[in-house]
Amino acid sequence: MSQSRNLNVAPATAPSQSGGSGAITGELPAYRRSERAPESRRDRWLTGSAALPLGLAFLVGMVGCTTLIVLDASVLRSGIVPHQPSIAGYLQALGSRLDFKTFLIALLAMTACYAGVVVVGRALPLRVVVGAIVLLHLIVLAGPILLSQDVFSYIAYARLGVEHGLNPFTHGPAAAAHDSVFPYVGIVWRHTPAAYGPLWTLASYPVAPLGLEASLWVMKVVAGAASLGTVWLVWRSARRLGRDPLLPTLLLGLNPLLIIYDVGGVHNDLVMGFFMMLGVWLTLEARDGLGAAAVIAGAAVKATCAVVLPFMLLSRRRLSLISGTVIALAAIAVVSVAVFGTHALDFVSVLRRQQSFVSTDSFPNEVAHLFGRAGVFPVDRALLRVALGLVAAYLLFRVWRGYDWISASGWTLLAIAVTTTWLLAWYVIWTLPLAVIARDRRLLWATLAVGALFIAHQTSPLFSPL
Amino acid sequence: MTSVPSTLQRLPPWLAPRDSEAPGPDRRRRLIEGAVLVAIGLLLAAAVIRDVVRQVGVDDRVVVDKRTWVHYTHHNIKLVSVLTNTRNNIDFACGPPHAHATYRVCLMLTGGSHGTYRHISGGYRLGLTGFDVRANRYDCFGLPRHQHLCPRRGVVR
Numbered sequence: 001m002s003q004s005r006n007l008n009v010a011p012a013t014a015p016s017q018s019g020g021s022g023a024i025t026g027e028l029p030a031y032r033r034s035e036r037a038p039e040s041r042r043d044r045w046l047t048g049s050a051a052l053p054l055g056l057a058f059l060v061g062m063v064g065c066t067t068l069i070v071l072d073a074s075v076l077r078s079g080i081v082p083h084q085p086s087i088a089g090y091l092q093a094l095g096s097r098l099d100f101k102t103f104l105i106a107l108l109a110m111t112a113c114y115a116g117v118v119v120v121g122r123a124l125p126l127r128v129v130v131g132a133i134v135l136l137h138l139i140v141l142a143g144p145i146l147l148s149q150d151v152f153s154y155i156a157y158a159r160l161g162v163e164h165g166l167n168p169f170t171h172g173p174a175a176a177a178h179d180s181v182f183p184y185v186g187i188v189w190r191h192t193p194a195a196y197g198p199l200w201t202l203a204s205y206p207v208a209p210l211g212l213e214a215s216l217w218v219m220k221v222v223a224g225a226a227s228l229g230t231v232w233l234v235w236r237s238a239r240r241l242g243r244d245p246l247l248p249t250l251l252l253g254l255n256p257l258l259i260i261y262d263v264g265g266v267h268n269d270l271v272m273g274f275f276m277m278l279g280v281w282l283t284l285e286a287r288d289g290l291g292a293a294a295v296i297a298g299a300a301v302k303a304t305c306a307v308v309l310p311f312m313l314l315s316r317r318r319l320s321l322i323s324g325t326v327i328a329l330a331a332i333a334v335v336s337v338a339v340f341g342t343h344a345l346d347f348v349s350v351l352r353r354q355q356s357f358v359s360t361d362s363f364p365n366e367v368a369h370l371f372g373r374a375g376v377f378p379v380d381r382a383l384l385r386v387a388l389g390l391v392a393a394y395l396l397f398r399v400w401r402g403y404d405w406i407s408a409s410g411w412t413l414l415a416i417a418v419t420t421t422w423l424l425a426w427y428v429i430w431t432l433p434l435a436v437i438a439r440d441r442r443l444l445w446a447t448l449a450v451g452a453l454f455i456a457h458q459t460s461p462l463f464s465p466l
Numbered sequence: 467m468t469s470v471p472s473t474l475q476r477l478p479p480w481l482a483p484r485d486s487e488a489p490g491p492d493r494r495r496r497l498i499e500g501a502v503l504v505a506i507g508l509l510l511a512a513a514v515i516r517d518v519v520r521q522v523g524v525d526d527r528v529v530v531d532k533r534t535w536v537h538y539t540h541h542n543i544k545l546v547s548v549l550t551n552t553r554n555n556i557d558f559a560c561g562p563p564h565a566h567a568t569y570r571v572c573l574m575l576t577g578g579s580h581g582t583y584r585h586i587s588g589g590y591r592l593g594l595t596g597f598d599v600r601a602n603r604y605d606c607f608g609l610p611r612h613q614h615l616c617p618r619r620g621v622v623r
Contacts, residue, residue: 317483366513369520402484418510442503449507453514460518464525 051123054116059124059132059254061113065106066136066259070143071095072102081144084152084184087216088144100461110256111455121250129246133231133253137263141224145216146264147425152184154204154268155215157194161201161339162208168194168201169343180212195350198336199300200268219266226270227263228253230433233277237437240284248436251444255432257451261425269426272302277433279308280406288316289324296328300336303351304416304430308409314396315405355422356381361457362423376421384419391415403440410434410443414450428454524550527557527579534583535559535573549598555579560592568594572603574610590616 073081074091078098086092121129145151156179157168164176172191173182182190194201207215231253238245252258262270275298283291292312298305313321336344356378358365364376364384392415395408413431417423428451435447477483532546539561546561560572570592577585588608596602606616 314483363510363513366517367509370509370513370516400483402487418506442500446503446507450510453510457514457518460521460525463518463522 051120055120055124056128058113058116058120059128062110062117062254062256063132063135063139065110065113066139068095069098069103069106069146069260070139070264072098073144073146076144080147082147082149082152082184082186084145084149085213085216086144087213088142091143104459104462107256107260107455108459110260111452114254114256117254118247118251121247122244124246124250126246129250129253133249134228136254136259137224137228140259140264141220143264145266147261148265148267149184149186149189150268151216151219151266152181153186153189153194154196154200154219155207155212156181156185157196157201158204158208158215162205167340167343169198169340169346181215184212193346193350195347195354196268197300197302197347198340198344199297199332200271200302202335202339203301216266223263223266223268223270226274227258230270230274230277233274233281234433234436237277237281237284240281241437241439243437251436251448252432255429255451257425257454258429258432262429265426267426268301269430272298272305273430273433274298275301276305276308279312280434280437283312283316283321288312288318289320289327292321292324293328296325296332300332303348304413307412307416308434310396311399311405311409311412314399355420357422359422359424361425361454362421363418363453364421366457381421384421388415388419404438406434407438407440407443410438410447411440414443414447418450423454425454523579527555527584530579530581530584531557531559531575534575534586535561535571537583538573538586539563539571556587557584558598560598562594570594572598574608576609588612 070088071091072078072095074088075095075097076084076086076092079100080098080103117124140146153173156173156176159179159181160166160168160171160173160176163179166175170193172189172193173179173185174190176182204219207218210218231249234252235245235249238248261267275294279291279293279295279298281291282288282294285291292309295305295309295312299309309325313325333344358376362376364380368374368376368380392412395403395411399405399408410431413434417427417430420427428447431443431447432451435444438444528548528550531548531550535546536542541561541563543561546559549558549560551557555576555578557575558572559575560570562569563571571589572592573589574587575584576587586608588606588610590603590606590610592598592602592604600615600617603610603616606614610616
């Protein structure tokens with residue numbers, strides 16, 4: 001059991017860190033299983049003979065819940081499954097229409113199993129954990145699009161540019177209302193130009209000529225590969241930091257919000273997360289210039305990724321980081337202007353407008369209800385921005401004074417998720433890849449707590465007669 | 467090694483950049499940060515629980531609203547739309563009163579939702595299509611009439 005894990009733990013030495021994770025100061029041994037402190041009674045229980053069958057049972061539970069959701073969703077005609085072409089019609093005979101209660105019970109059961117796996121995870125063989133992560137991804141990827149219509153917007157913007165010769169940063173999908181993808185685009189976004197970075201919009205262009213169904217499958221594969229790639233980068237980063245990589249990998253790769261909402265919804269946040277973690281890993285490998293370039297690439301997919309960069313720069317204080325940033329920015333700017341003209345930056349104003357929306361799941365909205373108010377007003381939004389700015393400034397100062405820049409980046413992303421009035425499930429996941437490898441363990445607890453609160457907020461239909 | 471330009475090293479000690487945090491845990495700072503995090507966590511948890519309870523209450527109310535509308539119109543349809551209010555318990559339930567109706571009957575429902583039916587404080591008629599806004603309402607009665615929710619009085623269209 002543990003032998004298979006030992007084989008995957010770095011036997012060689014690797015640069016590790018003293019103090020903040022921004023300071024690679026010498027050759028220190030990477031994580032070795034044998035160097036762990038003597039196991040306590042609690043540790044012995046968590047890795048004892050009962051832990052393995054328990055962990056396997058939890059994994060089977062997660063696979064079962066995911067399979068149930070995907071099979072039932074493949075029947076379509078459900079509020080949880082957006083209007084879409086029947087790309088997973090081959091599964092329809094195996095499922096029945098997915099209603100809210102079935103979905104919520106499966107999601108809660110999956111979350112409980114996830115918590116169980118995390119508790120006894122250290123007893124699980126590496127191959128089983130990796131196999132479970134890959135299997136969950138494959139199950140979700142084999143099914144229909146879940147819970148979101150965003151992927152149709154991605155394809156619509158690509159088709160605007162390629163098939164209709166329109167600039168997706170100046171036109172919404174409604175500009176090509178006769179296009180085959182248009183009926184599937186969310187009503188709110190039909191007149192909205194692209195809110196994504198120019199790199200993502202450009203990278204999605206090759207899928208446009210493939211037709212709608214083939215485009216969806218390509219997008220699914222990209223999302224799945226990005227998610228698994230992020231998990232792999234978390235593994236590598238944890239090893240680089242001299243930690244047992246199994247728990248971080250498991251915490252990220254099996255997370256129900258990641259599997260069902262992020263991968264199931266085929267969100268480009270997964271691609272952003274991949275570039276973000278690529279930047280983190282490259283920086284930990286002391287390849288600062290490339291690390292900064294990867295973060296810029298992530299920001300050119302989705303602007304949120306840029307949050308990591310100031311913390312990286314302040315902590316590392318290296319010229320190569322600045323040069324990597326400048327070169328990457330220049331390269332993306334040149335390509336973007338060549339393809340989209342000066343409108344490539346218009347997505348910033350779209351994002352600003354989007355931030356004025358209010359989603360029912362956003363924490364500010366819930367807090368407003370708690371205090372008897374109808375919802376969030378512009379003055380509240382201004383106060384939230386000030387609070388977010390203060391948090392970011394405090395964290396920047398802390399990083400300047402030696403605090404772990406990975407933790408600080410994670411706290412800032414978490415603060416954005418908590419203070420935004422437009423919170424979606426996949427925003428809650430932004431922090432997780434950083435939280436699982438961060439030096440400050442409070443970040444991991446806070447991230448998991450926010451995820452749990454988000455799931456808890458979905459449960460009202462369980463208690464209602466509707 | 468992290469390179470720190472020499473000019474930065476001349477900053478006062480409390481402001482100078484550091485490669486790692488000062489040795490020894492800063493217990494006071496951690497305590498303050500921890501207290502802030504716990505306070506925020508409790509606030510968010512309370513808000514989530516309150517919102518779930520509120521939503522469940524609204525959902526329960528909607529069921530009674532629909533039952534009241536069906537009882538009043540003697541027309542048992544499922545597509546009764548209910549407009550709920552988050553700040554008080556005044557709801558508006560609307561639907562066509564019979565299969566061939568060219569208008570919708572909207573009822574203003576007030577009072578508790580613990581009984582079989584809610585109290586009907588009034589209502590108005592509304593075209594089959596179009597938003598429930600003042601300009602589209604007519605034949606107000608009860609509270610809506612006193613509150614001038616209709617722009618005019620007219621015959622049934």
